[in-house]
Amino acid sequence: MSYWSWDSSLSVGVEVIDGQHRRILxxxxxxxxxxxxxxxxxxSEVLMGLVDYTRTHFAFEEDMMKQAGYPLSVSHKRVHDAFVAHIDNYAVQHESGKDVxxxxxSExxxxxxxxxxxxxxxxxxxASKILNKSWLTRTLGKFFG
Ligand SMILES: [Fe+2]
Ligand SMILES: [Fe+2]
Structure with missing residues (x-):
């Protein structure tokens, strides 16, 4: 049994984003x-991968929101930034030998x-408005390529 299984309650209805969220899970x-x-x-290795992948996912989302003209993209980015700082802090604690x-x-x-x-x-x-094959190929390449 895995710790956390993805189910449709976590779907945002955008395939590429659901795929990235599944990878984080x-x-x-x-x-x-x-x-x-x-x-x-x-x-340590998984933790580094998780932090790195999460940052890339956030950067992808932020770019997508901006390009799509989403009005709350700035405050959404602030939420991402605060969260990255939070998990970075956990990674530092782990490296210092704490069992976190x-x-x-769970957090x-x-x-x-x-x-x-x-x-x-x-x-x-x-997001749905700008999602098409050429946009996706270009933007995925920019962040995950
Ligand atoms: Fe996300
Ligand atoms: Fe987000």
Whole structure:
């Protein structure tokens, strides 16, 4: 059983975004596996991947919101920035030898559920307007390429 399974209550109705959110959930599940096997090195590795992927996802969303003319893109970015600072702090605590993984996972789950179901879902109708194949290829390449 994985720690957290994706279900349709987490869908924002935008395929590319749902895919990125699923990848973040996968990271959290990988973190759980590393944690339960007491593999500190693996925990560090997954944690770094999670932070990095989350930053890239946020940057992708921010660019998409801006290009789509979403009126709340600035405040949405502020929420992302505060959250990145928060998880960075957890990563630092982990590196200093503290066991914060479990607490981080449960906070991530609560924060992400709330953020996806409210903030992310709110931009979805705007995003749908600019989402087409050429836009996607260009923008995915810019951030994930
Ligand atoms: Fe998101
Ligand atoms: Fe977001």
């Amino acid at each position: 996968d990271y959290i599940n990988e973190l759980d596996v590393a944690r339960s096997s007491n593999d500190r090195e693996k925990v 993984t479990r607490k981080l996972m 991530l789950q609560i924060w992400l559920t709330n953020h996806i179901q409210n903030d992310d879902r709110d931009y979805a109708p705007y």
